[in-house]
Amino acid sequence: xxxxxxxxxxxxxxxxxxxxxxxxxxxxxxxxxxxxxxxxxxxxxxxxxxxxxxxxxxxxxxxxxxxxxxxxxxxxxxxxxxxxxxxxxxxxxxxxxxxxxxxxxxxxxxxxxxxxxxxxxxxxxxxxxxxxxxxxxxxxxxxxxxxxxxxxxxxxxxxxxxxxxxxxxxxxxxxxxxxxxxxxxxxxxxxxxxxxxxxxxxxxxxxxxxxxxxxxxxxxxxxxxxxxxxxxxxxxxxxxxxxxxxxxxxxxxxxxxxxxxxxxxxxxxxxxxxxxxxxxxxxxxxxxxxxxxxxxxxxxxxxxxxxxxxxxxxxxxxxxxxxxxxxxxxxxxxxxxxxxxxxxxxxxxxxxxxxxxxxxxxxxxxxxxxxxxxxxxxxxxxxxxxxxxxxxxxxxxxxxxxxxxxxxxxxxxxxxxxxxxxxx
Numbered sequence: 001x002x003x004x005x006x007x008x009x010x011x012x013x014x015x016x017x018x019x020x021x022x023x024x025x026x027x028x029x030x031x032x033x034x035x036x037x038x039x040x041x042x043x044x045x046x047x048x049x050x051x052x053x054x055x056x057x058x059x060x061x062x063x064x065x066x067x068x069x070x071x072x073x074x075x076x077x078x079x080x081x082x083x084x085x086x087x088x089x090x091x092x093x094x095x096x097x098x099x100x101x102x103x104x105x106x107x108x109x110x111x112x113x114x115x116x117x118x119x120x121x122x123x124x125x126x127x128x129x130x131x132x133x134x135x136x137x138x139x140x141x142x143x144x145x146x147x148x149x150x151x152x153x154x155x156x157x158x159x160x161x162x163x164x165x166x167x168x169x170x171x172x173x174x175x176x177x178x179x180x181x182x183x184x185x186x187x188x189x190x191x192x193x194x195x196x197x198x199x200x201x202x203x204x205x206x207x208x209x210x211x212x213x214x215x216x217x218x219x220x221x222x223x224x225x226x227x228x229x230x231x232x233x234x235x236x237x238x239x240x241x242x243x244x245x246x247x248x249x250x251x252x253x254x255x256x257x258x259x260x261x262x263x264x265x266x267x268x269x270x271x272x273x274x275x276x277x278x279x280x281x282x283x284x285x286x287x288x289x290x291x292x293x294x295x296x297x298x299x300x301x302x303x304x305x306x307x308x309x310x311x312x313x314x315x316x317x318x319x320x321x322x323x324x325x326x327x328x329x330x331x332x333x334x335x336x337x338x339x340x341x342x343x344x345x346x347x348x349x350x351x352x353x354x355x356x357x358x359x360x361x362x363x364x365x366x367x368x369x370x371x372x373x374x375x376x377x378x379x380x381x382x383x384x385x386x387x388x389x390x391x392x393x394x395x396x397x398x399x400x401x402x403x404x405x406x407x408x409x410x411x412x413x414x415x416x417x418x419x420x421x422x423x424x
Contacts, residue, residue, distance in 0.1 A: 005049060009055070012055065013058060015043075017036070017063045017066035019034065019038070020034045037096070037123055040059050041096075041123070041158070042161050042164065043059075044097070046165065046168070051101070052100045053098065055097055056095075056100075057097070060092065060094045061090060063086075063089050064089055064090040071086065088137065089130065091129060091130055092129065093126075096123065099122045105122065109169070116158050119162065120151075120154040123153075123157065123158060124150055127154065128147070185277045185280055267307060268306060268308060274315075275299070275334055282320060289324075291323065292328065293323060293329065293330055294332075295332050295333070296331065297334050297336075298335045299336045299337070300336065300338070301337055305418070307417050310417065311417065313385075314410065315345055317383070317385070318345075318410075319347055321382065322347055323349075325349055325352065327352065330350045331350050333347070334346070335348070341413055342395070343411070343412060343413075343417065344410070345409070346408070347408045348407040350404065350405050363383050363387045364384065390411075390412055393417075394412070394413050395410060395411050397411075
């Protein structure tokens, strides 16, 4: 942070003196206007972490030193003449910074009109201070015409700077909004993945409970029969270990549920927004796999807002599978439409397709055709999770071949996606 501020001060020390040498004469007389003040004003507005007093002193000193060097080294003025001539410029920037801070201009960024008016007053006051110093040191007259010209220039330059500053702030706000949108999309996908894992974890908890009950019944039968005590104790030990697994799963499930509930994101969203979120993430995924894949979204009819996490966890699974199925380049489509009391999601791709012998087992838990670089298979729970979840809500999933495309079609009751409390 400190290093960045030092670089900004160094840039200001260079930019303000140089801009001050770009002069023009707007009234066709001896009255001249430079660009030093607009640049200094812009620095004060933009970098709020640097105190205006520090910025004013450094800017004033750099302008004075630079003009003194030009006067003595190039124009052959005496040291005393150079000081008398350019010391008022130092006073100008110091007074400008003092007034800028005193009237709290950096607290009025949300009041552009007032900011422009007070910026003009600040420049006018600093200019009058400079004229008074020049009068005291060099006996330069202060004319009413000069004051009027100062007023006009001060407000023109103030609003000129304000227009540039507003453009910068709008661009900054746009970038911030885009970054916030990207983070929200990532968070939604993250929570949808948590939702999927929590469903699987809950299923594991139920399996662990069933195994615990079975093992304990087995232990009781062993204990009441003629088997050895060691066999009975082994069965009891197995039941105890499975029970511990169940307890650990319960703690993890509670933590996941609390984490998902703590994120204050939209629970419901329109389908076009959801589709765009899924397409953004899968475009990145396709790019990471060095694949050229285009995505298309088709939404028929009017749809109510759907539950974010369940839709993302279901459809994103199918979209990701479609991306992985395509070899190098292809098209992935998502078609959404309402059919009576159901909503239909169709995910299609023009990849190589699925062999007939695999279609019968593709929804089986643990089945997979994916292996990592080391030859290890994936978990094979993606499609089985989708099938179990869809059927839990009274829907169904089908695999079809249509026009040389692989199509997964999900039909799920609309009420299941718009009700509260979907996680059971």
